[in-house]
Amino acid sequence: MMTLKLFRNARIYTPIDDGKPLAGNEMGYVAVTEEGALIVEEGYIASIGQEREILESLPSGEEVEEIDLEGRCIIPGFVDPHTHACFMGTREREFVMRLQGASYLDILKMGGGILSTVDKVRSASKEELYENTKEVVSRAAKSGITTIEIKSGYGLSLEHEIKMLEVIGQLNGNPLDVVPTFMGAHAIPMEYKDNPKAYVELVIDEMIPYVAKRNLAKYCDVFCEEGVFSVEDARRILQAARGYGLGLKLHADEVYDLGGAKLAAELKVDSAEHLLAASDEGLRAMAQNGILAVLLPATAFSLRKPFARARRMMELGVPVALATDCNPGSCYCESMEMVYRLAVLGMGLSMEEALTASTLNAAYAIGMARQVGSLQRGKKADFVVLEGETPGVMAYHLGATNVKEVYKMGKKI
Numbered sequence: 001m002m003t004l005k006l007f008r009n010a011r012i013y014t015p016i017d018d019g020k021p022l023a024g025n026e027m028g029y030v031a032v033t034e035e036g037a038l039i040v041e042e043g044y045i046a047s048i049g050q051e052r053e054i055l056e057s058l059p060s061g062e063e064v065e066e067i068d069l070e071g072r073c074i075i076p077g078f079v080d081p082h083t084h085a086c087f088m089g090t091r092e093r094e095f096v097m098r099l100q101g102a103s104y105l106d107i108l109k110m111g112g113g114i115l116s117t118v119d120k121v122r123s124a125s126k127e128e129l130y131e132n133t134k135e136v137v138s139r140a141a142k143s144g145i146t147t148i149e150i151k152s153g154y155g156l157s158l159e160h161e162i163k164m165l166e167v168i169g170q171l172n173g174n175p176l177d178v179v180p181t182f183m184g185a186h187a188i189p190m191e192y193k194d195n196p197k198a199y200v201e202l203v204i205d206e207m208i209p210y211v212a213k214r215n216l217a218k219y220c221d222v223f224c225e226e227g228v229f230s231v232e233d234a235r236r237i238l239q240a241a242r243g244y245g246l247g248l249k250l251h252a253d254e255v256y257d258l259g260g261a262k263l264a265a266e267l268k269v270d271s272a273e274h275l276l277a278a279s280d281e282g283l284r285a286m287a288q289n290g291i292l293a294v295l296l297p298a299t300a301f302s303l304r305k306p307f308a309r310a311r312r313m314m315e316l317g318v319p320v321a322l323a324t325d326c327n328p329g330s331c332y333c334e335s336m337e338m339v340y341r342l343a344v345l346g347m348g349l350s351m352e353e354a355l356t357a358s359t360l361n362a363a364y365a366i367g368m369a370r371q372v373g374s375l376q377r378g379k380k381a382d383f384v385v386l387e388g389e390t391p392g393v394m395a396y397h398l399g400a401t402n403v404k405e406v407y408k409m410g411k412k413i
């Protein structure tokens with residue numbers, strides 16, 4: 001006989017999935033159930049609601065394991081839709097250089113930044129890369145992330161991009177859901193420094209077809225930035241990726257307003273990321289085309305730059321999601337709790353809006369909303385138990401983690 005799990009005595013906070021990402025005012029509509037409960041059957045939510053009603057609906061004769069959540073708040077497991085969590089080594093010295101005034105893009109121009117991580121990833125074996133990535137992912141899981149996107153982009157050659165994507169693929173289901181993104185267009189590798197166009201051709205002619213045919217990635221992403229990939233390069237790379245059936249993402253207007261947001265709208269990408277420098281014109285184009293913005297406040301914080309204009313985006317009707325951007329350079333952070341906190345205290349989102357952005361909208365950003373992102377019947381029983389009464393505790397109690405327990409498909413991790 002199958003054992004059901006009954007989680008009871010909870011205050012449930014969840015956005016409600018209506019088949020599309022939530023935008024504008026809708027982002028603040030979060031369902032709250034005091035004295036709530038949920039029943040988990042084989043990892044999925046079989047029913048959820050008022051404890052009294054849930055208890056009445058329990059089938060008699062079934063074995064039930066009961067877990068008392070002692071009145072704590074539960075929220076959907078965080079979905080982190082933008083990370084570079086597959087890497088080797090750290091870049092602490094560069095961080096110190098940045099504190100002394102060096103800019104992120106200047107460090108990259110000098111062969112450091114992303115390129116210094118590329119050297120380390122290229123010289124690591126697949127096993128070493130797997131072990132390191134697994135550690136990053138398990139720290140993410142402890143912070144409440146139950147679904148995570150991970151990009152390649154520190155290989156920058158067919159051989160090493162594939163090594164990264166295979167490692168990312170191996171981590172799927174172990175225990176998190178992992179969504180792989182191909183990001184061969186993350187930087188121009190040193191060996192193509194004098195001929196960057198040839199690298200763009202390599203990405204288009206060899207890497208994308210190889211990755212797509214072997215199903216190694218769900219999305220293709222490009223770092224469209226001054227001195228990295230131009231708007232025209234990004235357009236060509238993403239159009240090629242679309243031709244091979246990959247979903248599209250774009251690192252847009254992170255440092256300079258190159259027109260990345262406009263390109264995201266033109267190509268109708270699945271999400272546009274960063275957007276620290278995006279113009280109103282670009283944001284309007286995104287709103288008109290229903291393009292999701294994935295905002296990374298911990299990156300702005302770590303780079304000591306102003307936050308993305310989240311409230312303006314929401315006012316224009318752009319659906320907003322949040323992500324860590326976890327990487328060893330611009331943002332060494334695997335905590336969505338930290339991101340939530342910055343969204344509330346730094347970008348002015350309400351506690352409900354930040355919850356929607358870090359769960360349901362984040363799930364839409366990586367095509368996972370059918371399975372995760374809200375606590376509703378039929379979705380995976382992925383949730384976080386907070387040491388507090390509302391999700392707001394994560395912004396209120398600053399010095400500690402407020403994540404008490406994390407459940408993936410009804411099992412504690």
Ligand SMILES: N=CN[C@@H](CCC(=O)O)C(=O)O
Nearest residue numbers: 084114223325327328329330
């Ligand atoms: N901006 C480009 N890529 C990453 C940083 C990667 C790195 O610095 O290693 C980002 O999204 O912030």
Ligand SMILES: [Zn+2]
Nearest residue numbers: 082084251325
């Ligand atoms: Zn990124």
